[in-house]
Amino acid sequence: MTALKCIALIAHDQKKDDMAEFARRHEAELSRRRIVATGTTGGRIKEACPSLDVTRLKSGPLGGDQQIGAMIATGEVDMLIFFVDPLTSMPHDVDVKALMRLATVYDIPMALNRATAEILLTPGALGA
Template identity: 75%
Template sequence: MPQARCIAMIAHDQKKDDLCAFAGSHEARLSAFTLVATGTTGGRIQQACPKLTVRRMKSGPLGGDQQIGAMIATGEIDALVFFVDPLTAMPHDVDVKALTRLAIVYDLPMALNRATADRLLRTMEPGE
């Protein structure tokens, strides 16, 4: 049996509700994938979608962004859904830029907003 493809899910504070709404509207489809998320975001997704299993990393500012970045570098992540808030300054902006850079370097499909995430999820197959 092929291993499920892995989607990393991250959201800035002002976008966590949007990411939870996205997960809720795609809960059945997302359940076919392996999901990883930064700590707080993962907890919020699990509360909103109790049927989903989410592997939670540390909170973004505490190293969760770097943990997911390492998973991108080792080929463990197949797509990144990162709901970015462009209107709020981020104290760990350097980590956010590093994560985005890794997704670009490793040619990883990346969605930064709901419209792109919807399209990305529609095109992905759960298995390899």
Template identity: 70%
Template sequence: MSATPILALVAHDAKKDAMVEFARRHKDKLSAFDLVATGTTGGRIQDACPDLNITRLKSGPLGGDQQIGAMIADGKLQGLFFFVDPLSPMPHDVDVKALMRLAVVYDMPMALNPATADILLRSARLAGLKTTSTTPEVGNYSS
């Protein structure tokens, strides 16, 4: 990974199509970032948008959620886009909750659905990252 700001893309099975459509709609903006994604989600986005710089991690239930959580804790991520499926039971729900908890603890911009993701991607906070690679400190709420 380079000094380019990094965003994480994750989607539950029922939301993978929405994530792929989000990436297609915003591929120009997303191309300004390095992207990490959990296994299948990353593969689907790569197929739809081959020009995006995506590093595929493990599948969420097989450790991908923890890999992203470690990146948050290490200050390597600038944003999390996690399209969750609130209507299906998740056997690895504790992993998902831990990932979201870390995003909150480290004041990480996080979008859990396409509507919020659209707003976050247009935000001044992420737009400013394209020219700087600094990560806000825990508890720094200014943007």
């Protein structure tokens, strides 16, 4: 398996603190990857880990989820880590579902919670 090139990081509002802490915990591993993130999530990650090079896209409701979906479809994103809040209704839920569908169609590793994300970033877990 080839080394991962790009990881997309997204978190719903109630999960942004979890994502920032996750990034802090895995800063060394993430620093070896290209990171793209939706706008607000990317900002929170940069606050937590100033040394990380994070490309911030639009916020999710303003098209950031779709931007990442397009990057998945063109082969620019190799892994999706999306901390989903299953207890809060999302007005842009159709965009979120489309993003998860694209990750499935293009067969990239996808974590929707911290437990799975921890496994995906375990050194050697994906041959990276």
